[in-house]
Amino acid sequence: MRIGLHIGCSLPVKRYGGTERVVWSLAKALHRAGHEVTLIAGKGTAADFARVVELRPGMSVWAQIPDNLDIIHFQNALPPLPAAAYADGISRALTGKRDIPYVVTVHGNIPGGRLPDPNTIFVSANHASRHGGSAYVYNGLDWEDYPRFTPGLRRKGVFFLGKAAWKVKNLRGAIKIAGMSGERLDVLGGHRLNLKMGFRFTPDLNVKFHGMVGNDEKGRVANSSRGLVFPVLWDEPFGLAVVEAMYFGAPVFGATRGSLPELVIPDTGVLSESPEELAAAIRDFNADERLLHNYAATTFNSDIMARKYLSYYEQILNNEKINSLPAGN
Template identity: 30%
Template sequence: MQLSGQRSTAPHRGVPSLRVALVAPPYFEVPPSGYGGVEAVVADLADSLVAQGHHVTLLGAGHSTSRAEFVPLWPEPVPQRLGEPAPEMVHAAAARKALLRLADAGELDVVHDHTLAGPLNAAVLRQRGIPTVVTVHGPVDVDMHRYYRDLGADVGLVGISHRQRELAPDLNWLGVVHNALRPQDWPFRAEKGDYALFLGRFHPQKAPHLALDAAHAAGVPLVLAGKCSEPIEQEYFDREVRPRLRSSDRLVGVADAVTKRELLSGARCLLFPIQWEEPFGMVMIEAMACGTPVVALRGGAVPEVVTDGVTGLVCDHPDQLPAALAAVTQLNPHACRASVVERFSADRMAEGYVAAYRRAIAEHTGKAEYTGKVAGHLPTPAAGTALAEVG
């Protein structure tokens, strides 16, 4: 089910506003200055929820320029500790304290957690009458499947793609809400440069070595930008990427927000040769928002995000990538941008999550619908705008 909220209603028109706590990870600020896909999504979600009339408390690290009320659980982000277990536990404990304070003060209707350990707080929050919605940002591997299965009804899960949910159909899913962005924050450019772009982690799953092979075979210059700080990334870079680099390739490193937008808007295409079940692929919609089509290998959510032949070209084998690099220049940049505006805008994402929040609250209270503190009720959905529709 694809969750989509009422597109024409707002709290001041009789629909009750919600008091939402968003829990972000401790590794990057919200919004991030560079790397930080989850944090970028949380920032856009927070701002859209506030704009739609909801009260949002954002729990994170460092500082935030979000429109939400920000509660820092760490004085500064800890990106250098990404992958360690201790920051997750410390962050979850600090979040628990802050959330219980909000719940006991009667200032909270629902918790929306975007962290790994945070959902462990759901049971105690449920005892206070507060449901927890969890966005599953990563793949549901064996360990994560057991984790979410054992959490059971304490959390309502939201997938970021239908493919992600299909791979674990037995979990307690509320539905699917695609990741999104604010299109106005991404520069559109119809005239493109003559380079392809790889933008992502230097990791075997992201396969920048295949991007290099394809670009060299097609005779197209390649710009590579991304994170290469973890041991697995460094080892992979030295083994597979460095030996392939040619004078026609340009290595940028981690691109900050400004550089990322410049690279994406000027590229003939984004190369996305993934080798795993990608849960979503945020960089694909970032590229499309800039009018830049995607050349990708089929996997995970790729066919769900990219409309083959319209907003990109989806290949079944790496050998097809060079031809796609040549053909992609025939695609219309305006169609790429229009797809993001229609399907992947932050406002649409916020509406989807509001529908998920209301469903979680309704299931928790046993009521057919949630009216909140404001007098009124949810209007009967018009055709095509049900709180849960088949996606």
């Protein structure tokens, strides 16, 4: 199959960028499975396993899609359609060249919670159901891009992983929970002084800020931590930080929102809306780091993700619906 993957930024990402890591991992997995991959992405994208089409600003995305693709897979949002044909709930773009089958993966929450297009794929069952859809694929990662999991290290402290300036990720809640548990908190994804989203300063010296980090630093901290503190304030679509933590043997202490009850199964962490309960869990939880690692490695890997996406691509190419509920529900 000749598959195009569209994303508006350059690949591979060096530091922060969860969606970018997922798309990069998907591209490599599709290539390993024997498919021809084209990355339609930002300036500077480089991949020795795929054809690269650098997006040109000011020009329609649809006009930059190569003619010979079997399907195009967009991330987060569908570019404005030149025209669209709908047949039995299947969408195809009419570009003037030919009809182009497509799918779009939504990685975030959509205001109003409505299915934006019949060909939309979400990133968890909860995410899909909240938007009136049914098609979803769990995010997977190419774990070869991460440092090796090293069992048996002394574990101390807890960590926060996410865009710290984003209020829904609830860094303040994580600081509170860590303090109640008596553990130091490492913050991956932010700075002590942040002026980008209003004045925010964290004076607590029991909190160490690492800035925007790459996979090596994430792995180093997670592999020696007692767990991830993840008290989000929104319905989490997926939570890539959760599976990254578990891959390195760190349990998850988080909220009960969105997809988290799907991802955090018994023996991999504790979910609660009570800071007191999460703090107590950090002190008392008996983690099996090998179980955590194996669960993440075998459930949330890029090859499984690619196989699930391929099944949806085939459905679209066979003029089959991928969402059982009609658009607008």
